[in-house]
Amino acid sequence: MIGVKHNQETIVRGIVKEIFLKSALKVFATNGYHGSSVADIAKEANVSKALFYHYFDSKNDLLVIFAKQRLEEWNPLLENLETLEDPKARIKCLIDFVLSELETRADWLRFLYMLYLSKEGISAIQEAMKKYQRQFNRLFAAERKLYRDLGYANPDDEATYLRSVLQGICLEFLLSGGNYPLKAIKEKIIKRYLP
Amino acid sequence: MIGVKHNQETIVRGIVKEIFLKSALKVFATNGYHGSSVADIAKEANVSKALFYHYFDSKNDLLVIFAKQRLEEWNPLLENLETLEDPKARIKCLIDFVLSELETRADWLRFLYMLYLSKEGISAIQEAMKKYQRQFNRLFAAERKLYRDLGYANPDDEATYLRSVLQGICLEFLLSGGNYPLKAIKEKIIKRYLP
Amino acid sequence: MIGVKHNQETIVRGIVKEIFLKSALKVFATNGYHGSSVADIAKEANVSKALFYHYFDSKNDLLVIFAKQRLEEWNPLLENLETLEDPKARIKCLIDFVLSELETRADWLRFLYMLYLSKEGISAIQEAMKKYQRQFNRLFAAERKLYRDLGYANPDDEATYLRSVLQGICLEFLLSGGNYPLKAIKEKIIKRYLP
Amino acid sequence: MIGVKHNQETIVRGIVKEIFLKSALKVFATNGYHGSSVADIAKEANVSKALFYHYFDSKNDLLVIFAKQRLEEWNPLLENLETLEDPKARIKCLIDFVLSELETRADWLRFLYMLYLSKEGISAIQEAMKKYQRQFNRLFAAERKLYRDLGYANPDDEATYLRSVLQGICLEFLLSGGNYPLKAIKEKIIKRYLP
DNA sequence: TATGAATGAGCTTTCATTCAT
DNA sequence: CATGAATGAAAGCTCATTCAT
Secondary structure (H helix, E strand, C coil): CCCCCCCCHHHHHHHHHHHHHHHHHHHHHHHHHHHCCHHHHHHHCCCCHHHHHHHCCCHHHHHHHHHHHHHHHCHHHHHHHHHCCCHHHHHHHHHHHHHCCCCCCHHHHHHHHHHHHCHHHHHHHHHHHHCCHHHHHHHHHHHHHHHHHCCCCCHHHHHHHHHHHHHHHHHHHHHCCCCCCHHHHHHHHHHHHCC | CHHHHHHHHHHHHHHHHHHHHHHHHHHHHHHHHHHCCHHHHHHHCCCCHHHHHHHCCCHHHHHHHHHHHHHHHCHHHHHHHHHCCCHHHHHHHHHHHHHCCCCCCHHHHHHHHHHHHCHHHHHHHHHHHHHCHHHHHHHHHHHHHHHHHCCCCCHHHHHHHHHHHHHHHHHHHHHCCCCCCHHHHHHHHHHHHCC | CHHHHHHHHHHHHHHHHHHHHHHHHHHHHHHHHHHCCHHHHHHHCCCCHHHHHHHCCCHHHHHHHHHHHHHHHCHHHHHHHHHCCCHHHHHHHHHHHHHCCCCCCHHHHHHHHHHHHCHHHHHHHHHHHHHCHHHHHHHHHHHHHHHHHCCCCCHHHHHHHHHHHHHHHHHHHHHCCCCCCHHHHHHHHHHHHCC | CCCCCCCCHHHHHHHHHHHHHHHHHHHHHHHHHHHCCHHHHHHHCCCCHHHHHHHCCCHHHHHHHHHHHHHHHCHHHHHHHHHCCCHHHHHHHHHHHHHCCCCCCHHHHHHHHHHHHCHHHHHHHHHHHHCCHHHHHHHHHHHHHHHHHCCCCCHHHHHHHHHHHHHHHHHHHHHCCCCCCHHHHHHHHHHHHCC
16 A cells, blocks of 8 residues: 555664664774765675665764764763762762773764864754753762762862863773773772772 | 075975964864865965965875974973983973963864874874884883882873873863863872872 | 456556656656656655656656657647638637646646757657657648638748747746736737637 | 965956856756756866866856846847837837847757746746846836837736747747748748837 | 665765966 | 966765665
């Protein structure tokens, strides 16, 4: 019949989309957004270039999708920060969250840093970001409260400082090419905040 | 006299080259290397696209030049680390060096992080890097010696840690969009290492 | 019984084909042949792109079909011109035929003019045309006879002239955007040929 | 010196632009706007595809340029219609203007008819048209005055009618493939309006 | 029948680079 | 030195068409 739609096909669609996203992430992490062509992504996924446009509206579409995924990724941490009573448990949670699974998230992080660093990149995903502004604010508030509960004199600076340290560790991890002493560094920082 | 004329030309050449490099840096920091065209650079410098090729062999040439400049920039620090007696003076010197003039070096840093993060980018300038490997080794040795002199149990990890913290501060500074409490953070870190 | 089923299928097939043709005509009239994609046609018909190829061999197929339909459309007029005795009745018939139902035939006309105007377009349907050459010749002969019977000195030029006038009216009607004084113009021309 | 511009080079620019426009017109007249690629135009002009974009912003740019040229073409006629005293001279002028040089303007006309016929085409050049609305109004007013001066009862319809006839002649001329009796038809129409 | 998946070829446009002046 | 002209290659994206289900 004319007009009949098959529901199960969305499953295939979802799988293929995921393959594309993974491939895109890989090549983006290698060459950056502008340095990666849709042809590169398709090649990585072993399909034709044209198929990409069967699943996404544009190359830029990927940025929006990635931004959304990234922001949703922070939800579990946010929940923990807002519900856990013990501030020490909270800060442990925060450190663990940022530094865990760095190996598997390497492509992800590499790409995000590049994206954030380029001014253009930021404006490209700003609209997508706006929707999540409230979420960001909640996160920052939770962080401030954490340092207040920990008894720090200057919660804002303290939040900034730990954020910087954690980002720095992630960054150096990515730049080190595989021989970063992550375990030792992590112990060091945990010992400092949870004596 | 011929020599004089030659010299003058070289000076002008150097100035124009510098203009190009500065313009390139600016657009690279905005759009990344692949996202910036030679036309963009020329437009930023208010000259014709073709003139670029009177001063540089290719767009890729810029990467090599930037890498060299960056590495030579570290020479004064290296000299200080190797000659200063007092380890406290040395670590103060290191921190000051990395965190000073972040505002004016912002484009520079932004671009370098992007470059280092992209795997491909690194390979593009790897050759240039090789020549300076010896210099890198000297720097790392000086760092290790510093932490040994300061009495740390694990100088290697200690070097890695401080490097991560400083990089993290620079990174967050770039990402913060102008409201990073650099002064407070710097005081904080100096107080920690130089009690 | 098998025959009946076959017949029903043919009827359904015919209906769906007609839907496609109507949709095609609409988008062709809007964007021209080259400016309209099979996807556009399918969308207008609310079916999938692939279904189109169950009913037609190719997009170009549509041109041939349209050309045939157009030519067969002229059959009733031809019959009248050849059988009616009174030349005045014949010319009235001709004018009425060309200028009637312009509103409903607008898409049709718009597309045909575009097709005829494009040199390439004509060659695409020339083969289909050849089969109908005999019919054209009959039409032209009937026209000449008409003007001879009406007593005109130069029947050929007269035929060309009236054809031009009628085409011009159709064209201006299409270009006017809905406010063409068709009735007045038609009266004017009829009064001239049938005083 | 940096920043020096050469004035005479605009001459070359103008010539090459003209070549491009002529080539574009030729291929547009054959295949229509959507049916002609920038590659086709460049091939017709015997230059590289990329050079096109050195002279024009986009393919659509050509439409705007053509529309403007077309409208300016009518200026001499407009001036004559507004200044000539004798209405008979005016209508002679109008007929001559529209039907003269049909052979050399064939590509032009063919393209314009296709453009006007496609609804999309019209909207593409509407903005360019708006600027010239005043000119159109002047032309229509001059036409109305002409038929009033000639003593016609219904100047508006009369203007529409003659416009239709002239358009029809042009159209049939284009469709006839070279054997249109233009001279005879023109005499016929002139005799009718200037007895 | 009817659909979504899939693709090669082609389109518009951009870019790094070269060349004549 | 400095420019505009010019181009081959490749980018993002579309399209007519085929195929498996």
